[in-house]
Amino acid sequence: MEATCLSLIALRSVQPDALAAFYAQLGMTFVKHRHGEGPEHFSADLEHGVVFEIYPQKAGALPTTSTRVGFGVRSVNEAFQALIKAGAKVVSEPKVSEWGMRAVVDDPEGHRIELIERKRDADSRSARQVGRESMEAIRPTHVEVSLGTIAQNFDAIRAHVGKAEVMPVVKANAYGHGIVEVSQHLAAHGATCFGVALLEEAVVLRRAGIIQPILVFGGVVARQIPQFIEHDLMMAASSIDKMRQIDDAAAAAKKKARVHLKIDTGMERIGVHWYSAEKLLEASLSFQNIEIAGIYSHFANSDAEDLSSAKEQLARFLEVLDFYPKRSLKPPQRHIANSGGILQLPESHLDLVRPGILLYGVYPSREVKTSIAVKPALSWKSEVVYFKVVQPGNAVSYGGTWKSDHPVRVVTVPVGYGDGYFRALSNRGQVVIRGERHPIVGRVCMDQFMVNLEWGTAYNGDPVTLIGDGILAQDVADWAGTIPYEVLTNIHARVPRVYV
Numbered sequence: 227m228e229a230t231c232l233s234l235i236a237l238r239s240v241q242p243d244a245l246a247a248f249y250a251q252l253g254m255t256f257v258k259h260r261h262g263e264g265p266e267h268f269s270a271d272l273e274h275g276v277v278f279e280i281y282p283q284k285a286g287a288l289p290t291t292s293t294r295v296g297f298g299v300r301s302v303n304e305a306f307q308a309l310i311k312a313g314a315k316v317v318s319e320p321k322v323s324e325w326g327m328r329a330v331v332d333d334p335e336g337h338r339i340e341l342i343e344r345k346r347d348a349d350s351r352s353a354r355q356v357g358r359e360s361m362e363a364i365r366p367t368h369v370e371v372s373l374g375t376i377a378q379n380f381d382a383i384r385a386h387v388g389k390a391e392v393m394p395v396v397k398a399n400a401y402g403h404g405i406v407e408v409s410q411h412l413a414a415h416g417a418t419c420f421g422v423a424l425l426e427e428a429v430v431l432r433r434a435g436i437i438q439p440i441l442v443f444g445g446v447v448a449r450q451i452p453q454f455i456e457h458d459l460m461m462a463a464s465s466i467d468k469m470r471q472i473d474d475a476a477a478a479a480k481k482k483a484r485v486h487l488k489i490d491t492g493m494e495r496i497g498v499h500w501y502s503a504e505k506l507l508e509a510s511l512s513f514q515n516i517e518i519a520g521i522y523s524h525f526a527n528s529d530a531e532d533l534s535s536a537k538e539q540l541a542r543f544l545e546v547l548d549f550y551p552k553r554s555l556k557p558p559q560r561h562i563a564n565s566g567g568i569l570q571l572p573e574s575h576l577d578l579v580r581p582g583i584l585l586y587g588v589y590p591s592r593e594v595k596t597s598i599a600v601k602p603a604l605s606w607k608s609e610v611v612y613f614k615v616v617q618p619g620n621a622v623s624y625g626g627t628w629k630s631d632h633p634v635r636v637v638t639v640p641v642g643y644g645d646g647y648f649r650a651l652s653n654r655g656q657v658v659i660r661g662e663r664h665p666i667v668g669r670v671c672m673d674q675f676m677v678n679l680e681w682g683t684a685y686n687g688d689p690v691t692l693i694g695d696g697i698l699a700q701d702v703a704d705w706a707g708t709i710p711y712e713v714l715t716n717i718h719a720r721v722p723r724v725y726v
Contacts, residue, residue, distance in 0.1 A: 302320050302328065302329050303320055306319075306320050306329045306331065309331050309333060310331065312333070312334075313333070313334045314331040314332060314333045314334065315331060315332045316331055317330035317331055317332055318330040364722045364724075365640065365722065366608050366609035366611065366640055367606075367607070367608040367609075367639075367640055367641050367645060367721055367722075368606075368607060368608075368721060368722045368723070368724050369402070369604060369605070369606050369607075369717060369721055369722070369723050369724065370604070370605045370606075370607060370694075370723075370724050370725075370726050371403045371404060371407070371408075371603055371604050371723055371724070371725050371726070372603045372604075372725075372726055373407065373408065373411040373603075373725055375587060375601050375602070375603040376403070376408060376411065376412065376585060376586060376587075376603045377411060377412065377415045378601065379581075379584070379585050379586070379587050379600040379601065379603065380392065380394065380412060380415065380417065380581075380585060382598050382599060382600055383568060383579070383581050383584065383585065383598060383600075386568065386597070386598045387563075387568060387572075387575045387579050388575070390563075390575040390576060390577060390578055390579050391418060391419065391559075391577065391578040391579075392417070392418075392578070392579055392581065393419045393420065393421045393441065393561070393578055393579065393580045393581075394408075394409070394412050394417050394420055394421070394581065394585055395420075395421040395422075395580050395581060395582035395585065396408055396409050396420055396421070396422060396427070396431075397421065397422045397423035397424070397427055397443070397582075398423065398715040399715070399719070400586070401582065401583055401585075401586050401588075401711070401714045401715055402604065402714040402715050402716070402717040403586055403603060403604055403714075403723070404723045404725070405422075405427060405430060405431065406430065406431070406434045407723070407725055409431055409434065409436050410434060410435065410436065413436055413437075413438055417438065418438055418439075419438050419439040419440070419441065419578075420436065420438055420439075420440045420441070421440070421441045421442075421443060421580055422440060422441070422442055422443070423442070423443050423444045424442065424444055425442055425444075425446075425450050425453055425454065425459070427442075428440045428442050428457065428459045429453070429457055429459075432457045432458075432459075439460060439484075439519075440459050440460065441459075441460040441461075441462075441486055441520070442454070442459055442460065442461050442462065443462060444462070444496075445462070445464075445496050446461050446462065446463070446468065446472075448471050451471055451472055451475040451483075452475050452478075452479065454472075454483065455475055455476055455479045455481050455483050456479070458484075459484075460484040460485065460486055460519055460520070461483070461484075461485055461486070462485070462486055462487075462488040462496070462497075462522075463485045463486070463487060463488065463510075464487070464488045464489075464490075464496055464497045464498045464506070465498065465506065466505070466506060466509045469485070469506075469509065469510060469513055469516060470513075472485060472513075472515075472516055473513040473514070473515045473516050474515075476515035476516060477514075477515045481515075482515060482516065482517050483515060483516050483517070484516075484517050484519045485510075485516050485517070485518055485519060485520075486518075486519055486520035486521060486522055486558075486559075487503075487506060487507065487510060487518060487520070487521040487522070487558075488522060488523070489503050489521065489522065489523045489543060489546050490523065491523040491524075491539040491540075491542040491543050491546075491562075492526055492535065492538065492539045492542065493523075493524050493525075493526045493539075495524070497523065497524075500523075500542040500543065500545065500546050503546045503549075504546075504549060507521075507546070507549045507550075508549075511555075518558045519558055519559060520558045520559040520560070520561060520578070521546075521547070521557065521558050521559070521560055521561075522560070522561045522562060523539065523542075523543045523562045524562065524564065525539055525540075525562060525563070525564055525566060525567050525571075525574075526539065527566075528563075528564060528565075528566030528567040528570060528571060528574075529565065529566030529569075529570075529589075529590035529591040529593065529594045530566075530591070530593055530594075531593040531594075533570060533571065536566070536567065536570075536571060536574075537571070539562070540562060540571065540573065540574050543562050547560060559577045559578055560576040560577045560578070561576055561577060561578035561579065561580060562574050562576065563575050563576070563579040563580065564579075564580055564581075564582060564590075565581050565582050565583050565584035565585075565589075565590045565594075566590050566591070566594055567579070568581055568584060568598070569584065569589070569590075569594050569595055569596070569597050569598060570594060570595050570597070582711075583710065583711055583714070584598070584600060585600075586602070586603050586604065586714065587600040587601045587602035587603045587604075588600075588602060588698070588699050588700065588710050588714065589700070589710075590710075590711075591709075592700060602693075602694070602698065602699065604693065604694075604699075604714065605691065605693055605694030605695070606641075606691070606692040606693040606694065606717065606721075607689060607690065607691050607692065607694065608639050608640060608641050608689075608690045608692065609639075609640075609686075609687050609688060609689060609690060610637045610638070610639065610659070610684050610685065610686050610687065610688045610690060611638055611639065611640050611674075611686060612637065612638035612686065613635065613636075613637050613638075613684060613685065613686060614635075614636055614637075615633055615634070615635055615636075616630060616633070616634050616635075616636045617633055618630055618631050618632055618633060619631075621668070622636065622667050622668035622676050623652075623667075623668025623669040623670075623671060623675075623676060624668070624669045624671065625669055627652065627653060627668060627669055628653055628667045628668045630678070634678055634679070634680055634681070635678075635679040635680065635681060635682065635683075635684075636667065636676050636677065636678055636679065637659070637676070637677050637679060637684050638674055638675075638676055638677075639657065639674065639675055639676070639677060639690050640673060640674055641673075641674065641675060641692065642670055642671045642672045642673040642674050642675060643670055643671070643672055644672040644673050644718065644720070645673070645717065645718045645720060645721050646716035646717040646718040646721065647670060647675070647692065648670070648702075648706040648708070648713075648716070649669065649670045650705075650706040650707055650708070651666055651670055651675075651702070651705055651706050652666065652668065652669040652670045652675075653665075653666065653667060653668065653669075654666070654705045654706070655670070655675075655692075655702065655705050655706070656697065656701075656705070657677055657690050657691060657692055657697070658690070658691040658694075658695040658696065658697060659677065659679070659682075659684050659688060659689070659690050659691075660682070660683070660684060660688060661695075662682065663696075663697075664677045664678060664679055664680075664682070665677070665678050666678075677690070693713075698710075699713045699714055
């Protein structure tokens, strides 16, 4: 095991000075400093030089409920013994799981401390982890991702939504940007939770050292529930039967399962219909092994110019939420706003918002109001690998769908639909070479396509931009007859990601 981290759940509001008073017994000294425009975080150095970090949502105080914050320690056993010696109570002895060592204690100040020592293969290195220093060794085609730009977009969204918590949505490989790299960067920047679509995505994040709460949006089958509980993941529940299964699994594991109730207000995908939700909410109060951490819905048309459908969905959701005040109950965390809702429906922000494509600097549609200034974080680049003059009447590429009536210079670019560059871009897409746009001619092949320079100039090795340099993901989507979501998430894993 290479990487070790320790997380803390504040069971009540805590001032950092008070927190420091207890941990000073263990030789830790807390020092305030800032990360750019993000929230303050506090660090403590042990005698052996290991750094601990906390990331409160607001400078000066930790949140009041179930908020995880990260520390770094040398080993779980060492930290566990130190805490017990200082008066902490054992909740869970150190135990090895498939993804690392874990122990839980309650310290004398009322803080629940979860110690996690995560496995990490120091020698593993995938194509998506390639850095600028190894650019010369990789294929000419690659994607460049600016993690700093994603962080800036995160800050812009956070400023726009005020008190609402921001849940970065990192499903589908963080919309093609790299789920591990993006999540690790945002966690260090102050993100307090994450959203994904699949159990497997959430487990990847846990194994990568992400200790913040993770909500899995997708439907859950019974055999998956123990894994959700093992990895401390929040799951969606939309039926009483499903909640019984979750409650039984949590009881068997002697743990609390964390659930967000999913309400269907008009998407007709997953979730209990809004007009049938009361029975589910009533039943949810009776399960002893489940914590209802949230309740949510999802907009179907929040990125449209006509917002009548979205407003109707919001009204239905708010009607469901009336269940709680009618019973003098505090509601769990309420959320419905996706990227479109964040941009166009401030009344939908509630307790939490879930930016997806907006986080990566891409607006969800051409109709949506651009009420937050964000910048694209991804560019897709390649190089010219072949140059030739094509004579009049000679067909280019499969099927002979394009010919010129005069001599033209044509270059070949080593990108194709095997990389996720759509075949639908045949004779429709454009790229930038030497600062000028040029059209793709002939059919896009699995691994290559051709570009018409007319009588322009290019040499082997010249840069070619597929996304960037004025070409937006939305432009590519328009040419291919699709949406920018599909453009980004379709970029294949064989295309190296370079983080700049």
